[in-house]
Structures are given as C-alpha cells and as structure tokens.
Amino acid sequence: MKPADFTLSAGPTTCSSKTLAALGSPIVYHYDPMFIEQYKATEAKVKAVFRSSSDLLLMQGEAVLGLEAAGRAVVRPGMACLNLSSGVFGKGYGDWLRAWGATVHEIDVPYDDAVDPSDVERALEEHPEIEVVAVVHSETPSGTLNPVAEIGPLAKAHGAITIVDCVSSIGGMPFDPDAWQLDICIAGAQKCLSGPPGITMMTVSQDAWDLIARNPEAPRYSFLSLLDWKIQWLEGGKFPFTPSVADVHGLEACCEEVLAEGLDNSFARHSRAARACREGVKALGLRLWPRSEDIMSTCTTAIAVPDGLTDIQVRTHVRERYGVMISGGQGAGNLVRIGHMGVTANTMYPVVGVAALGRSLLDLGVSVDLGAGVEAALAVMSQA
Ligand SMILES: *Cc1c(COP(=O)(O)O)cnc(C)c1O
Numbered sequence: 001m002k003p004a005d006f007t008l009s010a011g012p013t014t015c016s017s018k019t020l021a022a023l024g025s026p027i028v029y030h031y032d033p034m035f036i037e038q039y040k041a042t043e044a045k046v047k048a049v050f051r052s053s054s055d056l057l058l059m060q061g062e063a064v065l066g067l068e069a070a071g072r073a074v075v076r077p078g079m080a081c082l083n084l085s086s087g088v089f090g091k092g093y094g095d096w097l098r099a100w101g102a103t104v105h106e107i108d109v110p111y112d113d114a115v116d117p118s119d120v121e122r123a124l125e126e127h128p129e130i131e132v133v134a135v136v137h138s139e140t141p142s143g144t145l146n147p148v149a150e151i152g153p154l155a156k157a158h159g160a161i162t163i164v165d166c167v168s169s170i171g172g173m174p175f176d177p178d179a180w181q182l183d184i185c186i187a188g189a190q191k192c193l194s195g196p197p198g199i200t201m202m203t204v205s206q207d208a209w210d211l212i213a214r215n216p217e218a219p220r221y222s223f224l225s226l227l228d229w230k231i232q233w234l235e236g237g238k239f240p241f242t243p244s245v246a247d248v249h250g251l252e253a254c255c256e257e258v259l260a261e262g263l264d265n266s267f268a269r270h271s272r273a274a275r276a277c278r279e280g281v282k283a284l285g286l287r288l289w290p291r292s293e294d295i296m297s298t299c300t301t302a303i304a305v306p307d308g309l310t311d312i313q314v315r316t317h318v319r320e321r322y323g324v325m326i327s328g329g330q331g332a333g334n335l336v337r338i339g340h341m342g343v344t345a346n347t348m349y350p351v352v353g354v355a356a357l358g359r360s361l362l363d364l365g366v367s368v369d370l371g372a373g374v375e376a377a378l379a380v381m382s383q384a
Pocket of ligand 1: 011062063064089136138139140141165166167168188191197
C-alpha cells in the first residue's frame with residue numbers, strides 16, 4: 001500500500017525531520033558515558049517540558065506501560081479509589097482499578113462531556129476513605145478535556161493522590177503539575193511532541209512515593225516497577241534494564257524542538273490549529289462531537305459522522321481517495337478525528353484535513369459546503 005501523503009491522525013503523528021534523524025543516530029552501549037550524559041540531558045528536557053519539579057521516570061514502552069505501572073505501584077486490594085470516566089481511557093482505567101482489587105467509586109459522564117469538579121468534591125466528601133483519584137486530562141478518542149487544574153487541588157486537600165493521564169496533553173496545551181498539585185502524570189511523545197511512540201514519560205511526587213512505599217503490592221524486579229527505576233536508577237545510577245537507545249535520542253530531539261520554540265508558543269500554535277479545524281468543520285455543516293466548545297481539547301478535533309455512514313467508511317475513503325490518514329473514535333462513538341499534534345498543528349495541515357474530509361463526504365453523498373469549510377479554516381490560519 002502507498003504511504004499516506006498526510007498523517008493527520010490522533011497519534012502516533014508525523015515526526016519532524018530532526019526527530020527522524022535523531023531516531024536514526026548510532027545505537028550505542030547504554031553505559032557509554034556519552035549515552036549516560038544524553039540520557040540525563042533528555043530527562044532534564046522532559047522535566048522542562050512537563051514543567052514539573054517532581055521525580056521524572058522514562059519507561060521503555062508506550063504510554064500504556066506507564067499508566068499500568070503507576071496504578072500497580074499505588075493500588076492495593078481493598079483500597080478506595082475514585083475513577084473519573086468521561087471517555088475510553090477513563091473508562092478503561094476503572095476496569096484496571098477493579099482488576100487490581102480496588103474498591104472503585106466512579107463518576108461516569110457521557111463521552112461527549114467532561115467531569116464536573118463539584119461532583120468530584122461531593123464524592124470525596126461522601127467517601128473520606130478514598131486514597132487515589134484517577135483522571136484523564138485530554139480524552140483523545142472523543143476530543144474532550146477534563147478540568148484537572150481544579151480536580152488536583154480537591155484531591156490534594158482530601159489527602160488523595162492523583163494519577164493523571166496526560167498522554168496527549170504534554171507539549172500541546174497548558175499543563176502544570178506543580179500548580180495543579182498533581183502526583184503521578186503519565187505522557188507519551190507520539191502525540192503533541194511529534195516523537196516516537198515507544199517511551200513513557202512520568203512524573204512522580206513525594207506524596208506518591210510515600211504511598212507507594214506503604215504498598216506491599218508495589219511491583220519490584222519487574223518491567224512494570226516504578227520502584228526499580230527509583231532505587232536502581234534515580235538513587236543508584238544503574239538502569240533496571242536496557243533503555244531503548246533510539247527512542248531516547250528521538251525523545252531528546254522532539255523535546256529540544258518544543259523547548260526552542262517555547263512551550264507557550266507551542267500551546268498557542270495547537271490552539272490556533274484546533275480553532276481552524278473547528279471553524280472549518282462547522283462551516284462544512286458538520287457537527288463537532290463534544291457537547292460544547294469550552295470542553296474541547298486542542299490536540300484533536302472530533303467530528304460526528306453524519307447519519308447513514310460509519311467512521312470506517314469515511315476514514316477509508318479519506319485515506320484511499322485523498323491520501324490523508326485521519327482517526328476514528330477508538331470506541332468512543334461514531335466519530336472521526338483530525339489530529340493537530342506537534343508538526344501537524346501548523347500552517348496548512350488543518351486546511352488539508354477539512355478539505356479531504358469535506359470532499360470525501362460529498363463523494364459519499366452527504367451535502368456539505370466544501371468551499372465554506374476550506375475558507376473558514378484558512379481564515380483562522382491567515383490571522384496575524
Ligand atoms: C494515546 C493515548 C493513550 C495511549 O497511549 P499509547 O502510548 O498510544 O499506548 C492513553 N491515553 C490517552 C489520553 C491517549 O491519548
């Protein structure tokens with residue numbers, strides 16, 4: 001099959017040429033002093049991208065590894081946890097918590113909505129025994145955002161630690177673990193950093209380490225062990241196992257790029273691309289998936305598929321006829337998503353996404369205003 005001309009997916013997304021070059025740099029011995037130096041420099045850059053003063057861990061596997069490892073480190077059977085579910089990833093975390101034996105309280109909202117902090121406050125008041133709050137910041141599959149800035153301090157005041165999935169937030173939207181009093185934050189590089197998909201980035205606060213230290217179930221000598229990384233690497237300077245050298249190089253390159261640009265500039269760029277995409281979609285005459293624009297994430301635009309069609313039909317047509325790869329909803333509903341992450345949160349990419357989607361729907365018999373859609377997206381991108 002022919003490669004896509006444009007990858008406007010919701011991650012993994014298009015990598016920059018610098019990151020690609022870094023991924024192709026020589027594979028070196030992981031205890032070569034030069035690699036140790038690069039590894040530490042990479043950690044420092046990732047910490048700067050997170051804007052976090054907590055401990056930073058890089059784990060050798062995509063972000064799901066970090067999400068599972070964080071939960072396993074913290075949760076013991078019978079522990080009361082509050083899971084906030086507003087989408088596919090939030091829902092899945094609750095299933096994990098139950099599988100690990102936690103007593104799970106859940107706030108469950110439809111997948112086009114966001115969690116209300118006053119519901120979190122009420123749940124914490126009703127259940128003083130809750131020790132952990134799990135939440136997804138940017139629910140990528142449905143393009144929504146949870147108010148983690150408000151949820152973090154509520155959990156902290158209650159004495160609970162937070163496990164925050166910020167996989168698609170980092171680099172693309174304001175995220176402030178220190179100010180928001182968050183404990184464990186897990187991200188991936190293949191979303192708004194336009195990096196490689198094989199590495200988890202995680203920050204762990206002292207409160208989280210204290211809770212982990214009291215958990216006899218926390219894995220040791222395991223691929224899933226946070227404690228191995230703390231004791232062997234952070235405290236002992238020895239890797240628990242061989243890091244993926246190429247991924248570390250790729251991660252360093254993509255972090256360097258976003259830091260050189262300036263994080264705030266990157267956030268503004270993502271937000272403008274998202275605005276262009278939304279305006280374009282609305283002018284086509286389509287419906288945005290999230291209930292309201294104030295809960296929309298800026299890394300991806302979720303669009304309801306018109307009646308009579310499925311997301312697979314639409315995505316397949318867009319890819320085959322126009323060479324543009326967009327995403328489905330990963331089970332969140334009958335929707336398609338145009339990603340604007342990292343490299344693709346820029347210049348003409350949102351316009352390409354709107355044009356390819358609009359023309360595909362016309363081909364499939366839906367009446368859309370293609371010219372108005374393209375013009376509306378361009379109008380946003382042409383603003384000074
Ligand atoms: C992409 C994503 C994940 C999964 O991460 P992978 O590294 O792709 O496995 C988890 N949560 C959110 C919110 C995501 O966007």
